[in-house]
Amino acid sequence: MTIALVLLALVVMLVIGLPVALAMAVSGAIGLYIFGGLPVLSGILRTSPLSTANSYEIITIPMFILMAEFVIISGVANDLFRSATIWVGRIKGGVAMATALAGAGFGAISGSSTAAAATLASTSIPAMMKEGYEPKLAGGVVAISGTLAMLIPPSIALILYGILADISISALLIAGVIPGLIVTVAIIATIAILVWLWPESAPAGRAYTMREKFASLKRVGPMILLFFAVTGTIYTGIATPTEASGIGAFVAMLLAIKEGRLSLPAFSGALRRAAQTSCMILFIILGAHIFGYYFTLARVTNDLTTWVGGLPLSPMTIMVFILLGYIVLGFIMDQIAILILTVPVVLPLVISLGFDPIWFGVIIVVTAEVGMVTPPLGMNVFVVARYTRRPLGELFRGVMPHVWAHLLVIALLTAFPAIILWLPSTMQ
Numbered sequence: 001m002t003i004a005l006v007l008l009a010l011v012v013m014l015v016i017g018l019p020v021a022l023a024m025a026v027s028g029a030i031g032l033y034i035f036g037g038l039p040v041l042s043g044i045l046r047t048s049p050l051s052t053a054n055s056y057e058i059i060t061i062p063m064f065i066l067m068a069e070f071v072i073i074s075g076v077a078n079d080l081f082r083s084a085t086i087w088v089g090r091i092k093g094g095v096a097m098a099t100a101l102a103g104a105g106f107g108a109i110s111g112s113s114t115a116a117a118a119t120l121a122s123t124s125i126p127a128m129m130k131e132g133y134e135p136k137l138a139g140g141v142v143a144i145s146g147t148l149a150m151l152i153p154p155s156i157a158l159i160l161y162g163i164l165a166d167i168s169i170s171a172l173l174i175a176g177v178i179p180g181l182i183v184t185v186a187i188i189a190t191i192a193i194l195v196w197l198w199p200e201s202a203p204a205g206r207a208y209t210m211r212e213k214f215a216s217l218k219r220v221g222p223m224i225l226l227f228f229a230v231t232g233t234i235y236t237g238i239a240t241p242t243e244a245s246g247i248g249a250f251v252a253m254l255l256a257i258k259e260g261r262l263s264l265p266a267f268s269g270a271l272r273r274a275a276q277t278s279c280m281i282l283f284i285i286l287g288a289h290i291f292g293y294y295f296t297l298a299r300v301t302n303d304l305t306t307w308v309g310g311l312p313l314s315p316m317t318i319m320v321f322i323l324l325g326y327i328v329l330g331f332i333m334d335q336i337a338i339l340i341l342t343v344p345v346v347l348p349l350v351i352s353l354g355f356d357p358i359w360f361g362v363i364i365v366v367t368a369e370v371g372m373v374t375p376p377l378g379m380n381v382f383v384v385a386r387y388t389r390r391p392l393g394e395l396f397r398g399v400m401p402h403v404w405a406h407l408l409v410i411a412l413l414t415a416f417p418a419i420i421l422w423l424p425s426t427m428q
Contacts, residue, residue: 003298006031010291020337021280021287028291035297048289053282056242057163062278063245064154067230068110069270070252074259076223077119080105083216085127086208093195094205095131096141099124100187103145104180107152109226109252113335113372117146117380121387134201135390137194140398143380144187144406147369150335152180153231154248157339157368159241160281161361164288164343168358169241170234171424175362177231178423179413183366186405194401222255235427281336288340295345308349315353316414322346323410326364330371338368358424359417366413370406373399 006027013023032041071077084098084105091097099120106116120142128138150157153173162169195202230248233239239247256262308318329338343364350360372380374396381395388395413419 002031002034005034006294014333019283020333020341021283024284024287024291024341028287028294031294031298032290035294040297044290044293048286048293051289055163057159057169058282060159060169060242060245061156061281062274063242063249064110064156064159065277066270066274067154067226067245067249067252068115069274070249070256070262071106071109071226072115072119073261073266073270074222074252074256075261076109076226076255076259077102077106077116078123080220080223081120081123081127083220086213086216088205090205090207092199092204093191093202095124095128096133096137096191096195096202097188099128099141100145100148100184100191103142103148103187104152104184105220105223107149107155107180108231109223109248110149110154113147113150113157113369114379114383116149117143117383118387120146121384125384125388129388132203134198135388136394136398137191137201138398139381139384139388139390139395140400140402141187141191143373143378143384143395143399144369144402146380146383147372148180148183150369150372151176151183151362151365153177153234154241154245155365156281157335157365158361160285160336160339161343161365163285164340165347165357165361167361168424171358171427172361173231173241174235174427175358175420175424176365179362179366179409179420182412182419183369183406183409186409187402190401190405222258226251226255237427284337284340288344291341292344308353315355318353319350319355319414322350323363323367323414326367327370330368331374331376333371335368335371338371339364356417356421359420362420363410363413366406366410370403370410374403 009030010023010027013026014020018026029041029045032044081098081102084101085095088094088097088101102124103116103120106119110116125138125142129135149155153176155173155176158172158176159169162172226248229251230244233244233247234241253262256266311318326338326342329342347357347360351357372378375381375392378396378399381392381399384390385392385395
């Protein structure tokens with residue numbers, strides 16, 4: 001009865017628009033008070049803030065967010081899009097495919113999905129509209145390409161999962177590389193199918209000389225340098241994720257200085273935005289800790305694991321239902337909030353079913369990408385709508401073919417876990 005009351009309080013507060021962090025903290029506090037009275041509640045409230053912020057791995061989050069801010073200031077993302085356009089622009093739908101490649105490249109140097117969507121919207125959409133692309137196709141490609149930053153390292157979502165699950169963040173980040181490439185290929189393949197079915201949706205491409213193509217790679221060099229400074233050092237064991245995040249932020253700052261764009265106002269603005277985003281994430285983690293303490297004391301996770309273990313279903317069937325639940329939650333909740341709220345409860349169950357926690361982390365992040373582009377809370381679609389001034393309904397229709405392609409990728413990664421787990425197994 002108490003558990004039902006706490007969950008009802010959480011749902012009501014989320015429905016009325018209370019911030020997720022406060023909703024989890026208040027509902028968890030209610031449960032703790034009912035369970036153990038004021039002594040238990042006050043003890044946890046006194047220790048939770050310090051235990052939340054005292055994790056060494058937490059430093060990774062503000063550093064990677066700051067790195068993304070410096071990358072945006074440097075304008076490297078614009079160069080990525082122009083270079084990709086020169087290489088694949090002659091193909092029908094090539095500029096849209098270049099957007100997907102630029103999204104993957106930007107994701108490799110930024111862990112923020114909304115930042116990626118905003119950057120791509122400001123660069124690639126004007127180029128596609130100028131060439132005569134159908135707005136629905138252009139908007140859908142930008143929205144889905146922005147989600148690649150959630151998966152390709154450095155990924156804030158994977159870092160959060162690693163902190164919550166208490167598993168190797170290095171292995172998690174490297175595990176996202178191959179699935180990120182597969183999702184990129186799926187986006188490009190979907191574009192090719194769409195322009196084949198509806199040729200009027202995209203114009204014929206423009207050809208470029210080999211000299212122009214190789215000349216464009218000079219502008220991609222900084223991105224490769226930054227990618228190796230982060231993911232390369234993690235994979236080779238030269239640096240931990242926390243150290244790599246500091247290196248990445250520093251190199252991104254040097255790139256912004258080299259481009260002559262890091263003025264004092266731009267620098268202070270990047271620090272301020274990084275601090276605001278980091279505080280928001282830490283506040284959500286704090287609320288989740290308070291909520292999680294109640295679930296632990298009430299033995300919700302143990303009871304759930306025992307109950308599911310007694311069901312006459314195979315582990316894979318149960319996993320399918322879990323992933324369907326994540327997709328449904330993605331329709332109505334923020335993806336980071338979903339991770340923080342569900343992982344402490346669901347992960348012990350997943351491990352008891354015999355699944356690898358690193359594999360599960362990548363799978364639910366790919367699943368969370370779907371929530372970033374589906375109504376009613378598809379954040380990336382709202383970002384694209386703000387830049388394009390196009391109707392939300394049109395953009396949601398444009399992104400739906402990519403949603404179906406994403407679901408096929410999720411099925412592939414679920415059926416063949418080795419796709420995710422092979423690369424981390426080769427780490428130094």
